[in-house]
Amino acid sequence: MIKILKKYKAKATFFQLGNLAAEYPELVKEIHDMGSEVANHSWDHDSLDRKSVDGAYMDMKKASEAIEKACGCRITLMRPPYGATDKGVDKATKKLGLAQILWDVDTLDWESHDPYDIKSKVLHSAAKNRIVLMHDIHQTTIDAQEDIIEGLQDKGYTLVTVSEMLGKTTPGKRYPKSWAHYGN
Template sequence: MPFGSSRVRRRTVPALAMAAAVALALGGCASYETTAPRAARDRASAVSQDTAVQGVDCRKATCVALTFDAGPSEYTPGLLDILKRENAHATFFMLGKNHVVEHPDTVRRIVAEGHEPANHTWTHRILTEIPSAEARAEISRTQDAVERITGRRPVLMRPPQGRTDDEVSRICAELGVAQVLWSVTAKDYDTNDSALIQQRVLDQVRRDGIILLHDIYPGTVPAVPGILAELHRRGYTVVTVSQLLAPAAPEPGRVYRP
């Protein structure tokens, strides 16, 4: 969901070129370190000789990760039809209440068709603004629901509005999920103009980027074919977040952001 007016100031971390940032969140200052996808890949390659990647290897291919937040919804089956036709895969950061539990067949289809299931909390509460026990429940309830439906427990979580801090990171580490932010947003929550959504994505996209869209708004899914076509024309390979990080595995608690 939208990052609002948050600003990020980057600094250099010596070891293995790990990216870091200090985010000034809407609700106050929150300092946390982030890791770029390329830095994660470089680190994994540096510490192990066994770095073979099944499928797309984003160390060689020009990759961009496609992600959808806050579904599934009535629009998601049509989106899955498009992705299947275009042989593209995405990561779905799903909400538990009124979404995962209301659309179990769609959740099963997401996994069956090779997409990556991920967590966007139970009710989209801002994790940095609620007690730790409630933040933990927001994440764990969706973990449990997705696992009950698919047999697969998510390893990625996107904090609502991108707001996180050290306490949220500690909870995520305990629950076994890495945090994923983004570099491209179409702000499709404020427009149903599919052409505008498409243009906003394409204006921002760069190699190793993470695209944020929502499969809950009527203007978003119609924009996806044009986005995919132009990304392909520009030489991009569309992947899931975990594919973007490989051969690194998502590290629980860590915050990934291009």
């Protein structure tokens, strides 16, 4: 994924699991150094809404520490695993200084494993300021990337990080606004 983004001079936000950031810090650093963004995706993909506020806080704190150590940067965003969030996660993210990032377009790449289907979902759902969810752990998602990026660039889109798109975010708040009431 990194090679493809570099080839097309595109950026993305990589929501990292803390345990993997601790295991592969050189990848986290490379992502950050190429101008893409790294952010928190919990320590090991537990559903944070099933934890106490303190449990969710400790999970995300541990993940942020590992990611920040790897990239040498400050983490301000997190994506809750499964999009599972609630008022407790809101409190924990606010305390940690993290805004919650959800998505506008779910490619369901983890389910379909079909590059054509993934590409089709992205290109048909593309619109200004949309957040597209994909998982770079699947080869089929990687296989779809060049066609996706070329297709989006042909339509005049520029691929940027979530922070570049949203600007200043508020810790504890959920973005995009269409998800503002999820899990309450």
